[in-house]
Every structure is written in structure tokens, then in C-alpha cells.
Amino acid sequence: MHLSVSEESYLFTYLSSVPPTRSDGRQPSAFRPLDTTSSFLPSANGSARVRTSDGSECIVAIKADVIKIGTPKADQNIEISSSVASEFGTTGSQDEPLPSFLTTSIHSALQNSLILERLKLTSRYSYKLYIDGVILSHSAHPLSLLSMAVYLALLDTMLPKLISNADDSGDNSAEDLPQFSDDWLDSYPLCPFNERGNYYEWSPPLILLAVIVGKNVFVDSTAEEERVSQGGVLVCWTEDIISSVKTINSISNTKQRRALKVASIKNAVDLLSSVYVEVKTALEKASRV
Template sequence: MVGLSAGEKHFICGGIAQDLRADGRQRLDFRPVSVETGVIPQANGSARVRLGATDVIASVKAELGKPNPLQPGKGKVAIFIDCSPTAAPNFEGRGGEELSIELSSALQKCLLGAKSGAGAGIDVSSLVILEGKVCWDLYIDGLVVSSDGNLLDALGAAIKAALSNTGIPKVNVAAGTTPDEQPEVNISDEEFLQFDTSAIPAIITLTKVGKEYIVDATAEEESQMSSAVSVSVNRHGMICGLIKRGGAGLDPSVILDMISVAKHVSQKLLSQLDSEIDAAEAAYAGNLPADDT
């Protein structure tokens, strides 16, 4: 927990009430965002996102697998988050483990939708190679390097950037196998398919402090929150997931207003992320070794 004096708490809450936060932002302003892609060469895709002093890394590893018999037309995606003990004092020991589990679960809900797949931001049907037989399993790992609030939104942005950087090898399935046989597959070393990230949402967390709510809360601001609502919104303004945190209850009308604000704010963040990702990908491509063929 962030240790604050009574005066500091009053300063933070008073500033938010007057729409002038401690760092000079208004209630619905984000901190500067920076994106770097291709930071882990061994992964199929990776990215590092800095949101103010919050610093996170996401990587994607693709492996061949077999679809779930109950969902033969879908591939599989698993998200695991690790909070480095050096990222914040309260991450040491059980604190970091519990937060890692909480963030992993929240990202699954925000990006993969309900158990039925409704509202999924990641299209798992695109990961199927041969229905019921072969699919891609995506393992998404996130690491919190430095924490200064708003981890869920930062990790969501890092995963979106990492998937934009992901190349999935082209797979050829050998013909002539019987329905009962597991087919032979050939994985290309030269041809890669770009992962489609157009439907992946941005996660917007609205943190309620006093009677107002803010976006992109710092750790100090989060220490004064009564509750928070995280909404994942795609570029079409569709809601892909919603999570509430904190003990204080919220009136339904307040939640509806928070969703409306999140939908509005998300489009600005998505445009900013797209611009940062495009610039990062251009820089990454420029640093790749030249093809000798």
C-alpha cells in the first residue's frame, strides 16, 4: 500500500474533485504512452509498454495443439501474468502472487469474453488449422517491471502490441489422412501470417475517488479509491468485457455512465495505441537483419 499523510490524501482527493490531478492531468487524461515491439527475440511476438512510470512487457508464444473436443472450431489462448517483486514493495511474497492471479483472470475476461466466447476480442477461430484436429495454442505471458498504477490497462495495451508483432508460421497439412488419424503437418520456416489485431479492445479502468472517477490512476490515486470498473472496448465501440473491483457498491446508473465514458475515452486511446504500435513496428522492421537471399 502507498503510505500517504492526511494532507497528501486531501490534496489528491481535492484535486480530483476540481478536475486537476496532482500531476497536472484532468480526470479523463492518460499519462504519456510509449510502445516498443520485438523486445524478446525468442517469442513469436513481444512488446513493452510504458504508461507513465508503469512499465510492462508482454510476449506471445505459438505452439501446435489439438482443439478442445467441445470447441473443435477454435484454437486456445492462455494468459499468465507475473509481477516482479522489484516492481513494488507490496509485490514481495504472497502479494505479488495474488495480484498475478487477479490480473491474469481479469485479462482473460476482458480479451477472451465469456466462456461461450461471446464478446471475445481475440478471434480464437482464426487459430484453427484443421477443425477438431490441429490448432495453434497461444501462450501470452506478461511481466510487470515497474508499477505506478493502472496495471490492467497497461498490460492490455502490451498484449495488443505484442499480438501486432506476432508472426504465426504457415502450416501445410498432409493430404490423405483418414478421419481417425492425426494428420501430419509441415511448419514453414519462411512464411508467416500476421495476427489480426483489429478487433482487440483497449481496456479502460475508471477509478472512483470521492464522487468522481478518473482514468489511468497512479498508485497514489488508487490508494484513495472506493471502487473501480474496467471496461474493454473495441474500435467499433462494442463492449468486450467488464470487471468491477473494490468493496464499495455502485448504483447501476453510475455504472452505465462509466461505461459511456469508457466507450468515449477508448477511441482516443485506441488511435494513440495504433499510432505508437505502427511506429514501433516500423522501427522494429528497420532493425531486422537484411535478407541475404
């Protein structure tokens, strides 16, 4: 997004003031309304779509495949690809900066948090998840948008029930493939929900972004806010615990900026932590509608 020098100066003045004034009137910790949909792709094991009020939209589909443990294909139980649509077409090459960054960030968070026992079928076979994300439109940095869509899609993921013997360690079953129920009603969730305790027994990681303008921090930033920001802070939660914190340059800000101050990073982490539970709770409620 192109802004004139006077427009940038105007925005920076109002966003860095105390208290700050956002162009849409939101508080620094306020998210824009989200429209979410799950289970809309019948051929996928799990799917989700997330749209924001500015027209940003992301779709995620998850497919599960059976792999043999001990083969090169089984080195990792998750494979992720992401593509970003733009006015010039869809960018999906993992050699390009933005898709590569999105894929690496989500993959790293999931690989470090997924309980592999949830994917294990027998002593010889396991499930492998293929996660495909498409950013259909975006103005600001799309990582939080993609992370929320992946979060919902994983909560939506159902896996076929194994009906053959789970103990295939004997020689007679060495070449036997796992057999599954044909009835989709017998499938089980990757993320079981404990009705009695009202919580998920395992919930996916979630990544949120905040941008820093002056001494102020803003969540769910607009493209204009990113344009005048000094940079952003990404925080990843795994099982409600912060697992990583990273600083990034805004995708809509091409100017070289100074390194973020430690105090500003801490303020960003504190603000994101204050809204994390609210965002997670809203996503989980949406997945059960």
C-alpha cells in the same frame, strides 16, 4: 503508498472539487505519455513493451504451439500467465490475488473474443497461444497497462505458414504432423491489417480502468488518486463493443469503502468510452511504426 491523514484530505478535496485539480495538471480524461515497443523478442511470435511516464513498465511475449484438436490440452486455445515485480521480488503464483486477477481478466476477455478459426490449421490440428506478461514496475493498478501490452503483442503476432495439406481428414494422414515454411517472411499475422480499408480485420479486446473520487472520474490514475478513491470501474471492449463492466477496489487503498453509486459507475463508463477510440487508435498506430 503511505499518505498521512492530512495529505489524503488535501488530495480528496482537490480531486473531488468542481472542476477537479489533478496533481500533475492533467484533465480527468487525459492519459500520461506512453512509450511502446513491439517485435523486440526474436524468439517470440509476438512481443510488446509498454512504459508510462511514472516508470510503470510491462513486457508481454507470445508463443504459438501446435496442438491436436480433441485432447485435454486443446480445450482452450489460449493460456495466460502473469507476474508482478515488487520490492520483495517477483510475484507470479496464480494463487495470489493480483496475478490471479490480472490473468483471469485478460483470459476471460480473450477467450470470449478470439476467432478460433484464425488458429485452426487442419481438421486435426490447431495453434495454441501462450501469453506471458510481466509487470516490471507499477504504482497504480496494472490491469490497463497489461491489457495494452497484450493488445500490442497480439497485433504483432505472426504465425508460420502451413505448407502441408490442410485437408487431413483422410485415414492416410491420420498421424501426419502439419508442415510449415522455414521462411519467416512467409508467416502471416494473427490480426491482418486491411491496407485498403485502414483497419484490422480482427482486433484484440482492450480493458481500461477509471477511478472515482467524490462525483469525479479519472482515467490513467496515479497511486495517490487511487489511494483516496472510492474504487474503480473496469470496462472491456470486444470489437469496439463493451463486453463487460466491473467494479474493483484500488490496490493502493486498503480502507473499506462503500459500494459505488450507479450514477458514478455510469459516468465512469461514459468517460472511458469517450477515450477508448483514441487509445485504441494510438496503440494500432504504434504497432505499425
